[in-house]
Structures are given as C-alpha cells and as structure tokens.
Amino acid sequence: MSKIAVVYYSYTNNTKKIAEMIQSKTGAEVFQIETVTPYTGSYDEVVNQAQKEINSGFKPPIQSLKMQLDQYDTVILGTPVWWYTMAPAVFTFLSEADLSGKKIIPFATNAGWLGHTFKDIKKLCPDSEVVSGMNIEFSKEILKTSIKAIESWIVG
Numbered sequence: 001m002s003k004i005a006v007v008y009y010s011y012t013n014n015t016k017k018i019a020e021m022i023q024s025k026t027g028a029e030v031f032q033i034e035t036v037t038p039y040t041g042s043y044d045e046v047v048n049q050a051q052k053e054i055n056s057g058f059k060p061p062i063q064s065l066k067m068q069l070d071q072y073d074t075v076i077l078g079t080p081v082w083w084y085t086m087a088p089a090v091f092t093f094l095s096e097a098d099l100s101g102k103k104i105i106p107f108a109t110n111a112g113w114l115g116h117t118f119k120d121i122k123k124l125c126p127d128s129e130v131v132s133g134m135n136i137e138f139s140k141e142i143l144k145t146s147i148k149a150i151e152s153w154i155v156g
C-alpha cells in the first residue's frame, strides 16, 4: 500500500486547514514547512517582501522536517499562492528534497489568482510524477471552494 505524507507551508493557516482536513479523512501524516526566520511585519509588508523574494528566486532557509522522506511514495504538497506561484518556503523544500520517483499531488490555496503555481511545481520536480493540482479558493479566511469538491478530491 502506498504511504502518503502531507507536506505544506501556511502563513495565515488556510493551507493548514486543508492539510488537517486531508489528515482527518485519510490518516496521512502531516508535516509543516517553516522558515528559519519567520515573516514579520504587516500583511502588506510581507506581501512586498514576498514579491522581492519571488522576483529574485530567493529560497528562504527552512527548518528541517522531522520526516524520513524515503518512507513515503506519495507526497500531497500544499502551498498558498504567493504572487502567482508557490510560497518561497515551498520553493526551498522542492529544491532541497529528493522527490524523484515519487508521486506528488499538489494543492494550492489562493484568493482566486492561481497563476502558474502548478506549472512551477512540475518544473521543479522533473523526476516525479506530478498529477494535476487542486485549486482551493479562500476569501481571506473563508473557504470558497465547496467542501464537497475538496472531499471528493481527497478520496479520489
């Protein structure tokens, strides 16, 4: 049987909520990516900092995950959309982790502008089987995508 891990980054906890939903439906183990240096300042300041990081391809150092990646053959990967792509911390994770030969099931939470998030994840994981991603929309912290759609994606 395939062993599944959920690996996600979340800044304002929307992505975390979905990761926990997946955990409660599947029993999968869940691991949160965290930056070594937390983002601080107002929301707008973080939005501006993120833009600079993404434009320059900056990979913020992340804390090491307490997981043995080689024990899993499927990784459900969650990220918020930041400036039309994955959050920089997820960029760091995908650049450092060896996910070759694994199946990656991406999901992205966002406010309606998914951009090229899934394409970018695929590009970073040329030796993985990256299946099509689940786009989950929030308006601030209110879930807009139907729970039914999310649940059927989880069990499907």
Ligand SMILES: Cc1cc2nc3c(=O)[nH]c(=O)nc-3n(C[C@H](O)[C@H](O)[C@H](O)COP(=O)(O)O)c2cc1C
Pocket (backbone or CB within 6 Å): 009, 010, 011, 012, 013, 014, 015, 016, 046, 047, 048, 050, 051, 079, 080, 081, 082, 083, 084, 085, 109, 110, 111, 112, 113, 114, 115, 138, 140
């Ligand atoms: C730095 C930053 C950039 C964002 N850029 C986008 C974007 O390009 N498109 C979009 O739809 N939402 C964007 N958002 C909104 C988040 O994607 C959305 O609120 C997401 O659900 C947050 O997930 P989290 O609570 O797990 O951090 C951005 C938010 C932040 C903080």
